[in-house]
Amino acid sequence: xxxxxxxxxAHNEAASLSAVVAEVRARRPDLDILVVDDGSTDKTMVxxxxxxxxxxxxxxxxxxxxxxxxxxxxxxxxxxxxxxxxDGDGQHRAEDIxxxxxxxxxxxxxxxIGSRYHAAGGPGRNGSGPRLMGVxxxxxxxxxxxxxxxxxSGFYALGPRAIRILAEHHPTGYPEPELRLFxxxxxxxxxxxxxxxxxxxxxxxxxxTGRLAAAAARVALAxxxxxxxxxxxxxxxx
Amino acid sequence: MSDRIxxxxxxxxxxxxxxxxxxxxxxxxxxxxxxxxxxxxxALLIVSIRQDxxxxxxxxxxxxxxxxxxxxxxxxxxxxxxxxxxxxxxxxRQQIERLIEETAILSAELRDLRAAGATK
Numbered sequence: 001x002x003x004x005x006x007x008x009x010a011h012n013e014a015a016s017l018s019a020v021v022a023e024v025r026a027r028r029p030d031l032d033i034l035v036v037d038d039g040s041t042d043k044t045m046v047x048x049x050x051x052x053x054x055x056x057x058x059x060x061x062x063x064x065x066x067x068x069x070x071x072x073x074x075x076x077x078x079x080x081x082x083x084x085x086x087d088g089d090g091q092h093r094a095e096d097i098x099x100x101x102x103x104x105x106x107x108x109x110x111x112x113i114g115s116r117y118h119a120a121g122g123p124g125r126n127g128s129g130p131r132l133m134g135v136x137x138x139x140x141x142x143x144x145x146x147x148x149x150x151x152x153s154g155f156y157a158l159g160p161r162a163i164r165i166l167a168e169h170h171p172t173g174y175p176e177p178e179l180r181l182f183x184x185x186x187x188x189x190x191x192x193x194x195x196x197x198x199x200x201x202x203x204x205x206x207x208x209t210g211r212l213a214a215a216a217a218r219v220a221l222a223x224x225x226x227x228x229x230x231x232x233x234x235x236x237x238x
Numbered sequence: 239m240s241d242r243i244x245x246x247x248x249x250x251x252x253x254x255x256x257x258x259x260x261x262x263x264x265x266x267x268x269x270x271x272x273x274x275x276x277x278x279x280x281a282l283l284i285v286s287i288r289q290d291x292x293x294x295x296x297x298x299x300x301x302x303x304x305x306x307x308x309x310x311x312x313x314x315x316x317x318x319x320x321x322x323x324x325x326x327x328x329x330x331r332q333q334i335e336r337l338i339e340e341t342a343i344l345s346a347e348l349r350d351l352r353a354a355g356a357t358k
Binding site: 172 | 341342346
């Protein structure tokens with residue numbers, strides 16, 4: 001019997017979290033929901049307790065990578081074999097979860113990533129998405145040998161093998177582009193499926209100019225370093 | 239090199255050694271990280287006593303002024319030491335991440351256990 005967990009990493013998502021959880025529950029009542037609170041300083045935890053979902057609370061802001069590792073290790077220990085990550089700001093639609101989960105349950109991929117630019121063939125083409133992201137997508141496609149159309153997507157479903165490796169080694173910082181390189185390096189099969197983008201219910205991207213520069217630097221470093229790293233072993237101990 | 243520079247170097251290296259050992263004595267610096275600095279102090283002490291080593295090194299490297307070699311060695315030592323510290327800080331960052339993740343998981347498991355116990 002396959003058990004699937006919907007993992008929602010959340011940092012200060014009090015304004016949107018209820019709507020996201022309600023949408024997931026309405027669409028997929030079979031999924032258990034786990035919110036990983038990444039050191040929120042707003043009322044996120046109050047909302048979480050009111051919603052009655054499973055939750056983990058990181059005592060300080062550790063970043064999305066750390067929140068994912070904590071959530072994935074919890075999922076492993078609780079015996080889940082499928083995890084779907086959806087953001088707490090409402091930019092992902094719960095109705096797209098089916099499309100992400102189908103290839104996983106069919107065993108066609110270790111990880112299925114929702115791409116906002118899948119139909120357009122990538123960001124920057126046909127005027128879709130920012131141009132810089134188009135460059136990043138092209139770079140990642142060349143380095144991974146797979147077509148990457150949405151390098152910063154944080155909407156993805158993981159099968160058992162991906163959960164075991166990422167529970168220990170999910171990249172940190174600004175991890176989504178690095179994740180693509182990591183998956184390639186560790187020979188995990190990736191599939192992209194198109195999802196319909198939606199603007200965030202709550203505020204804007206967390207990227208300010210300074211953070212964008214830091215993120216770009218990290219991604220640039222990852223482009224060079226990650227393909228040169230040794231392969232990681234799957235978590236033996238849970 | 240003048241006797242005065244030699245005395246100053248000697249005093250500086252002895253002072254460094256004393257400060258490091260005092261920090262270890264007060265447990266403000268743990269033994270494992272003190273060796274880096276003890277080594278640096280001892281190296282400095284040796285070159286300040288055996289000035290001829292410095293002159294040989296200067297000739298070998300094609301530097302006309304032996305104290306310049308000393309300066310280069312000092313800069314190099316500080317460079318290596320701070321790189322070591324960055325490695326140590328990085329490792330500690332990873333350990334802290336891991337600890338915070340595990341704490342969150344354990345408290346969730348404890349919560350689950352208590353809830354299961356309460357319903358019995």
